[in-house]
Amino acid sequence: MNILVLNVGSATVKFQVVVTDAERMANDGDTKLLRGQIERIGGESVITFRHADGTTRRLTAALRDMRAAVDWLVGHVTSPESGSGLSARADIHAVGHRVVHGGEQFRSSVLIDAAVLQGIEDNVELAPLHNPHNLRGIEATRQALGAGVPQVAVFDTAFHHTLPEHAYLYAVPYPLYRRHKIRRYGFHGTSHRSIAYRFRKITARERNDVRIITLHLGNGCSACAIQGGVSIDTSMGFTPLEGLVMGTRSGDLDPALLDYIAAKEGLSLSQVEAMLNSQSGLLGISGLTNDMRDLLAEANELQDRRARLAIEIFCYRARKYIGAYLAALGGADAVVFAGGIGENSAEIRARICAGLEWAGLHVDAQTNGALVGGREGCFSAEGSTLEAWVVPTDEELLIARDTFRVVSGGMQVGTRKNPT
Template sequence: MNILVLNAGSATVKFQVVVTDADRIAGDQDVKLLRGQIERIGGEAVITIRNLDGSTRRTTAALRDMRAAVDWLVGYVTDPESGTGLTARGDIHAVGHRVVHGGEQFRSSVRVDDAVLRGIEENVELAPLHNPHNLRGIEATQRALGAGVPQVAVFDTAFHHTLPEHAYLYAIPYPLYRRHKIRRYGFHGTSHRSIAYRFRKITGRARSDVRIVTLHLGNGCSACAIRGGVSIDTSMGFTPLEGLVMGTRAGDIDAALLDYIAAKEGLSMSQVESMLNSQSGLLGISGLTNDMRDLLAEANELQDRRARLAIDIFCYRARKYVGAYLAALGGADAVVFAGGVGENSAEIRARICEGLEWTGLRVDHEANAALVGGREGRFSAHGSSLEAWVVPTDEELLIARDTYRVVSGMALPG
């Protein structure tokens, strides 16, 4: 089955075309025909495409909105010159969409119909920065391909529906949860699920035997405690703002700070929330950038104090969550790193692991340095009772597989 995977944002859409079916899933032999992204939708969009042979093509096109972007993408994918082997729109058999928030009603991936669209829309107030754009991606694809091509919604929050009540409830008056569904939902679920699956495959461990802490570290960051293949706790909460320090998000703060900052700075609550989401984190501490690569260069080469401070706080917060989740799990097999920072920065991985020697984790620095650029492997020293791994996340592949499973009637993983 040829599956188009879409991750639609406000002015971007990331995409992949994946060939998969039951036999390919069983043998880990799915084929990624191409992947890429369209940026700056609404004007002269910038398009980057990476082909099956590893070559990259960059081009531009005037794309006024998401509908125009999806039309362009479908046209390109089915152009004989694209190299996908797809020559007509009918060669796209299904579309899988990343949807950030499924609320309490969507506990697994589902085929899109009118009821599902209404459900996603009902959760817009829980994810106002994401769900509206996800909806536009679905609607644009329906127009481009017609109602006959099945579409599947894969929810970031679904993986965390296994959290027990004591992990997902906040210690606020219980009626607020009953009336407004205020609880920990967690995000990056598709990524954490992908990491856990791949870890089991490469280590040959049974799902029921695995206890790991996964760290998805990119511009957005989250930690997850996974036991027996299911999430038992995660750092992001009611929104993606809670938890680890991120590129521009503050992570954990004292809730009383919102009113205090608003009063002292003469800001509205929405302005304070915007500050905590888009002007804080690494950017807010350093005053320079939210890009970890640039911060490391500033700290190491120019000895910039605030860049070094931002890195210290980032690593400390991640290490603190690892310790907390080791306690929640009652011990673990491994700490597993993924995401743009987690997969590519050996220095950040090493710094997070510093101080975890009491857990039995010792870093093999030579092995750690070699694990960049999409490589997977173990970088804990031989004999470490707590292992450390890099396992690149592959959310798009998991979305494609879920899409096949839903459309074909194949059972979704538990």
């Protein structure tokens, strides 16, 4: 089955074309034909294609809105010049969409119909920066391919529906949960699920025997405690703002700060929330950038104090969560790094792991330094009782596989455990 995977943002579309079916999944023989992204939708857009042979190609096109962007994308990937091997729109058999928030309603990936669309719409107030764009992507796809091509929603929050009550409830008056569904939802679930699956495959371990802590470290960051293939705790909460320090998000803080900052700075609560989401984290501390590569260069080459401080806080917060999740899991087999920073920064991995020798984790510096650019492997020293791994996430592949399962009837709506 040829599946188009779409991750739609406000002015961007990330995409991938994947060929998969039951036999390919069983043998990890899925084929990735083409991937890339469209940026700056609403004007002269920039389109980047990355082909299976590793080559990259860039184009520009005037794309006025999301409907025009998706229509252009579908037309191009099914043309001979794309190199995808698809020759007509009918060659796209299904479309899988990353949808950020499924609330309490969606516990697994689902076939999109009118009821699902309404459910995504009902959760807009929980993810106002994401779900509306996801809905626009779904509608644009229907316009481009017709109502007969099945579309599947794969929710970031679904993987974390296995959290027990004591992990997902906040210690606020219980009626607030009953009336407004105020609770920890967690995000990056598709990534954490992908990492856990790949870790089991490369280590040949049974699902029920694995206890790991996964760290998705990019511009957005989250940690997850996974036991027996399911999430039992995660750092992001009611929104993606909670938890680790991120590129522009503050992560954990005292909630009383919102009123205090608002009063001192003459801001509304919504303005303070925007500050915590887009002007804080690495950017806010350093005053320079949210790009970890640039911060490391500033700290190491120019001895910039605030860049160094931002890095220290980032690593310290991640290390604290590892300690907390070791307690929650009763020990773990491994700490697994993924995401743009987790996969490519050996220095950040080493800094986060420093001080975890008490838990049995000792880093092999040479091996750690070699695991960059998408390479996977174990970088803990021989004899470590807590292993350290790099396992690149592959959310698009997981979305494609879920899409096949849903369309072919191999995945049931409402299941507690997501298959892998």
